[in-house]
Amino acid sequence: xxxxxxxxxxxxxxxxxxxxxxxxxxxxxxxxxxxxxxxxxxxxxxxxxxxxxxxxxxxxxxxxxxxxxxxxxxxxxxxxxxxxxxxxxxxxxxxxxxxxxxxxxxxxxxxxxxxxxxxxxxxxxxxxxxxxxxxxxxxxxxxxxxxxxxxxxxxxxxxxxxxxxxxxxxxxxxxxxxxxxxxxxxxxxxxxxxxxxxxxxxxxxxxxxxxxxxxxxxxxxxxxxxxxxxxxxxxxxxxxxxxxxxxxxxxxxxxxxxxxxxxxxxxxx
Amino acid sequence: xxxxxxxxxxxxxxxxxxxxxxxxxxxxxxxxxxxxxxxxxxxxxxxxxxxxxxxxxxxxxxxxxxxxxxxxxxxxxxxxxxxxxxxxxxxxxxxxxxxxxxxxxxxxxxxxxxxxxxxxxxxxxxxxxxxxxxxxxxxxxxxxxxxxxxxxxxxxxxxxxxxxxxxxxxxxxxxxxxxxxxxxxxxxxxx
Numbered sequence: 001x002x003x004x005x006x007x008x009x010x011x012x013x014x015x016x017x018x019x020x021x022x023x024x025x026x027x028x029x030x031x032x033x034x035x036x037x038x039x040x041x042x043x044x045x046x047x048x049x050x051x052x053x054x055x056x057x058x059x060x061x062x063x064x065x066x067x068x069x070x071x072x073x074x075x076x077x078x079x080x081x082x083x084x085x086x087x088x089x090x091x092x093x094x095x096x097x098x099x100x101x102x103x104x105x106x107x108x109x110x111x112x113x114x115x116x117x118x119x120x121x122x123x124x125x126x127x128x129x130x131x132x133x134x135x136x137x138x139x140x141x142x143x144x145x146x147x148x149x150x151x152x153x154x155x156x157x158x159x160x161x162x163x164x165x166x167x168x169x170x171x172x173x174x175x176x177x178x179x180x181x182x183x184x185x186x187x188x189x190x191x192x193x194x195x196x197x198x199x200x201x202x203x204x205x206x207x208x209x210x211x212x213x214x215x216x217x218x219x220x221x222x223x224x225x226x227x228x229x230x231x232x233x234x235x236x237x238x239x240x241x242x243x244x245x246x247x248x249x250x251x252x253x254x255x256x257x258x259x260x261x262x263x264x265x266x267x268x269x
Numbered sequence: 270x271x272x273x274x275x276x277x278x279x280x281x282x283x284x285x286x287x288x289x290x291x292x293x294x295x296x297x298x299x300x301x302x303x304x305x306x307x308x309x310x311x312x313x314x315x316x317x318x319x320x321x322x323x324x325x326x327x328x329x330x331x332x333x334x335x336x337x338x339x340x341x342x343x344x345x346x347x348x349x350x351x352x353x354x355x356x357x358x359x360x361x362x363x364x365x366x367x368x369x370x371x372x373x374x375x376x377x378x379x380x381x382x383x384x385x386x387x388x389x390x391x392x393x394x395x396x397x398x399x400x401x402x403x404x405x406x407x408x409x410x411x412x413x414x415x416x417x418x419x420x421x422x423x424x425x426x427x428x429x430x431x432x433x434x435x436x437x438x439x440x441x442x443x444x445x446x447x448x449x450x451x452x453x454x455x456x457x458x459x460x
Contacts (some may be wrong), residue, residue, distance in 0.1 A: 003392055005419065005450070006419045008397070008400055009400070009404070009415055009419040009420065009422050009450070010402075011397060012397065012400045012401045012404045013320070013404070013416060013419075013420040014325060014402070014420075015397065015401055016324065016327060017320060017323060020327075020329035020332070021324055021329075021442060022316060022319045022329075022332075022333070025313045025338070026315055026319060026333065027312050027316070029333070029337065030315050030318075030336050030337050030340045031304075031307070031308045031312050031315065031340060032331075055344075119300065149431065165334070165337060166330070168334075172376070182330070185330060185333075191333075208296065234334075235334060235338060237278050237374035248304055257453065
């Protein structure tokens with residue numbers, strides 16, 4: 001392949017990048033994601049795995065003991081069950097835990113000797129998706145022409161899940177057509193903290209985010225105002241639709257969107 | 270390439286990624302489960318990953334989301350990265366797979382719209398504008414090899430690894446994409 005078009009193609013891609021530069025803290029946002037506080041370490045996981053393996057081995061031994069008791073002739077019921085098997089020792093203990101197993105346990109209680117990274121889902125904690133959540137509107141605050149709209153996620157599932165990062169939002173007009181621009185993640189007068197933090201949501205707990213915009217009356221010529229908004233929880237492809245009247249102006253008027261924060265008070269100043 | 274001192278443990282050496290470098294992974298036993306080592310390994314590739322994701326999706330927020338997901342998957346799958354295999358094409362392959370997954374998603378198909386530029390850019394020359402438009406109209410399957418080879422300057426062997434094809438097939442895909450790009454430019458400017 002000749003390099004002839006390299007410069008012009010590279011320039012075209014670079015121009016796209018110049019229009020959508022990465023956030024200054026992209027590396028931290030991306031790399032910190034898997035290691036947010038609250039992430040279980042590998043030690044409890046290993047302990048749990050070892051305990052589960054031991055319990056499984058004990059259960060298998062107990063099951064086999066009961067099976068031998070039931071299978072033996074009635075007259076032999078008082079005999080130690082191990083005496084009926086060729087591999088049994090002479091230890092006449094009725095306790096399953098003290099009785100040598102006639103067959104090896106199905107699984108070894110020893111976990112992998114290698115250090116193991118514990119993924120989020122491996123820990124049993126899943127991301128909250130729309131099936132786990134209810135979306136509702138929170139307070140609306142206004143000052144000096146700026147308006148803050150809070151939206152609240154409530155965990156309506158029976159188990160703890162987590163949210164991390166920015167929700168997606170698309171504003172729609174009354175005809176159901178999308179409005180532009182979509183909310184920006186960086187800047188604005190309203191958003192307090194643009195840094196994502198992991199939020200663990202116990203059943204019934206809430207998390208929230210804020211959309212910052214302006215009173216459309218302060219913008220010369222006005223701005224389109226949404227009739228509803230489509231909201232995707234962070235890292236999800238599923239969405240909610242909820243009525244909301246938010247001015248959708250161009251920069252610098254917003255709209256801006258915050259990351260999800262704990263509680264129902266949003267992320268506004 | 271800089272050595273990462275704390276990774277220089279017995280049998281565990283990870284070479285930090287530098288932009289443009291071909292990155293080799295030594296024994297990754299130390300990096301799996303170690304957030305700092307993971308940062309050393311993947312952190313320098315984040316911007317490259319963002320460039321690829323943006324080239325594929327043309328949406329800043331979607332590119333960031335995809336990159337976060339790719340980082341999470343890289344963290345989970347780090348153990349699958351065998352010694353001696355380059356980290357960069359491995360990570361970029363995860364990014365490209367996430368881009369494809371994102372594009373397949375209903376949300377992306379139905380709702381996603383081109384973003385309004387956040388900052389005013391100098392008006393590009395007419396030729397550049399035509400090329401950009403032609404590039405934007407290419408399918409993602411053609412933008413990908415162009416981005417990998419011409420934009421990210423990956424050697425053809427790494428392009429092949431990211432695309433999951435042989436180097437010969439990768440070369441053919443780059444050729445084909447360039448040809449389609451030229452046709453697209455000619456269509457837009459018959460003169």
